[in-house]
Amino acid sequence: MLNRFFGQKPQEDPKQKKTNEDVQEQVAEQQPDIEQRFSFLSRTRQMFNRLGNTVQENDIITDSLWDELEESLLGADVGPSTTLWLIDRLRERASDENMRTGRQVQQALREELTQLLGKPAALRFSKQSPLTVILVIGVNGSGKTTSIAKMAARLKHEGHDVMLAAGDTFRAAAIDQLQEWGNRVDVPVISQKPNSDPGAVVFDALQAAQSRGSDVLIVDTAGRLHTKFNLMEELKKINKIIQRFVPDGPHELLMVIDATTGQNALLQARKFAEDIGLTGVIITKLDGTSKGGFAFAVADDLGVPIKFIGTGEKVENLMPFEPQNFVAALFAQQ
Known part of the structure; x- marks a missing residue:
């Protein structure tokens, strides 16, 4: 089970405190x-x-x-x-x-x-295994699949050998969408037929990633609401399957949150965090909202770092989150 981080307000460090000037x-x-x-x-x-x-x-x-x-x-x-x-x-x-x-x-x-x-938080890679596994969750319509593709493209550009797993088998459209994005960013996608066992897809993807020498596997998961008990059980089963291949995995459990849904999205994210733990979040559609202050509520409420922010529809529109520059940009005069 992944570690949880809750209710921790940031502590002041006198050594790091700067003067106003x-x-x-x-x-x-x-x-x-x-x-x-x-x-x-x-x-x-x-x-x-x-x-x-x-x-x-x-x-x-x-x-x-x-x-x-x-x-x-x-x-x-x-x-x-x-x-x-x-x-x-x-x-x-x-x-x-x-x-x-x-x-x-x-x-x-x-x-x-x-x-x-908090401080900028880069993706965590395995220090024990040649394969790093990133599990991505999020409700339908949050931009989850698109964010996965953008992250895969970024990692590939950085020199990683990336593979994707289409674990959202409950929607045929989700499988098709991930395959289409895989073709666009030239990253292989392991998938099965709609309504297949998600755990079986992840099992096949782990085997394929290890046999082909991939060093990063990103797993797309079902996007149903947190109130569906079966989804949580499925995620826990996937977690166990991952650990059979990679004992220290998954190395990241990221939740994609749509900024345009605001505070309502926190209710879903909080439930995910309580049940399975999170290591970070990706906030999407910040370019489409006038309420980017939502990022502060996410960091405070969930207690996990914001890893990336989505800034548009193009594959390159995914930025590593830089807290200091983000705040400076919000207060910049127009």
Whole structure:
């Protein structure tokens, strides 16, 4: 069973704490590059510009400012629980650090949001076996299959020998879609007929990957809702099959979450996390929402790192998640 990470608020590390001047100087240097690379966040940036306008530089900190800030965070889909925690944390800092202006509050908010997202988290590869197994879950319509193909293309570009397993056998369309994407990115796909045993597909894929010398196997799984008991049992069975071939696998258990569904998606993700554990998430369709603050709710609620973000329909539109640059992009002036 994979490890779970729940309820852990980020801890401050005094050794890593930067002064406001250091942070502002670094962001200023990176600003043109950040704006270009994160241009897909233009709709979300509008919402965060509203948040920035809430705490103007010369504003004196008042109860009204805190109320407006809370409203802005909720409007950006940061989520009730995370928003309340952030406001409490900022109030605490305002008192301890003797903050007097909105500018100081805004800078503290950027620091807290960056820390909340944690450090960049790359994919984990096996240190014991020649084959790394990545299990991907997610409800239908979340962009799961497309994200798998994008990840496969990225790994292949990095020099890995990648194979895909079409473990979502309950929908013929899911098998066809993965095969089509496999052809497009030139990565082999192991599949069986619709309604086949997903465990059998994974078994065949593991055999094929080892015999062909592949070093990464990405497994697509059924996308039914978490309320279906059989899905959870199927995922646990797949996990056991993987461990027969690769004792330390699966090395990643990633959930794909659609940013446009917002807080509702967290209910599903939380259930998956509780039942089978997660090592990370992929957030898709950030280019299609004005509420990218959802990323903070995901990091806070699930307690696992965001590995990638989907930024469009093209195969190259999958970015490793960079917390500091993501926050800087959200607060960039348009």
